[in-house]
Amino acid sequence: MSTLEIRDLQVQVDTEQGAKQILRGVDLTVRSGETHAIMGPNGSGKSTLAYSIAGHPKYTITGGTVTLDGEDLLAMSVDERARAGLFLAMQYPVEVPGVTVSNFLRTAKTAIDGEAPALRHWVKDVRGAMEQLRMDTAFADRNVNEGFSGGEKKRHEILQLELLKPKIAVLDETDSGLDVDALKVVSEGVNRARSGTDVGVLLITHYTRILRYIRPDFVHVFVDGRIVAEGGSELADTLEAEGYDKFTPAKA
Ligand code: ADP
Ligand code: MG
Ligand code: MG
Known part of the structure; x- marks a missing residue:
């Protein structure tokens, strides 16, 4: 049983025009086995929340806390966060020249578990997960993110999620740029996990x-750097039907 706890989180982003306050007191608790959706209009600070949890250097925490099972995540290096059981889908968005998907996954798994996975099982696990995500086996030999299409990047994220078995996973815009078929495959992967x-x-x-x-x-409905409404999955249906208008300040 794990708990990610975000308390009164306040974050600034460094821009060319100076520091800009983006998160204005976010409170959120995610426990094992729960799925929380953060939904909000563009520019409301959703990715800033994800990057802040990830420890991206552009985002400065100006207040509040983030803990995983009571441990201060904000004091940890990015690697320590991963070892603590946190998975961030945008954690490795960059190309990693000369490192194949297969090596990358094995290295990540070893770092997180503290020991190398037994090769026989591991090879089978990787193949099985790739098959279920409808990925060609040749994908394992490609360099990480080099020339990946949007869909391949998302599948690679979900492949990591399935194999690394984190305690808490933060998935930012996992749906963006996917056609319906790819969206289904990716969603099935998340549901399997x-x-x-x-x-x-x-x-x-x-x-x-x-x-x-x-x-x-x-x-959770996210507007202007904070959560403004919360509910169950029915709230997603309301948002689908009505949009974000009633949650955003009236425009003059
Ligand atoms: P969302 O993911 O909800 O679309 P973001 O967190 O990406 O929102 O952005 C929130 C606000 O912070 C926006 O106004 C955006 O322009 C600004 N912002 C976020 N990251 C940066 C950055 N690295 N440099 C400059 N502005 C940023
Ligand atoms: Mg955005
Ligand atoms: Mg975003």
Whole structure:
């Protein structure tokens, strides 16, 4: 049983025009086995929340706390966060020249578990997960993110999620740029991870469509750097029908 606890989180981003306050007191608790959707309009700070949890250097924490099972995540290096059981889908967005998907996954698994996975099982696990994500076996020999299409990047994220078995996973815009078929494959992967392990999921999205395939237990509406409304999955249906208008300040 794990708990990610975000308390009164306040974050500034460094821009060329100086520091800009983006998160204005975010409170959120994600426990093992729960799926929380964060939904909000573009520019509301959703990715800033994800990057802040990830420890991206551009985002300065100006207040509040983030803990995983009581441990201060904000004091940890990015690697330590991963070893503590946190998975961030945008954690390795960059190309890694000369490192194949296969080597990358094995290195990550070894770092997180503290020991190398037994090769026979591991090879089988990787093949099985790739098959279920409808990935060609040749994909394992490609360099990480080098020339990956949007869909391949997302599949690679979900492949990591399935193999690394984190305690808490933060998925930012996992649906963006996917056609319906790819969206289904990716969603099935998330759902397999949800049912196969006790992972807690923080699913960040602008659009409701992924929530047809991954039903959240809780929905949080995110506007202007804070949560302004909360509910169950029915709230996603309301947002799909009515949009964000009633949650955003009236425009003059
Ligand atoms: P969302 O993911 O909800 O679309 P973001 O967190 O990406 O929102 O952005 C929130 C606000 O912070 C926006 O106004 C955006 O322009 C600004 N912002 C975020 N990251 C940066 C950055 N690295 N440099 C400059 N501005 C940023
Ligand atoms: Mg955005
Ligand atoms: Mg975003």
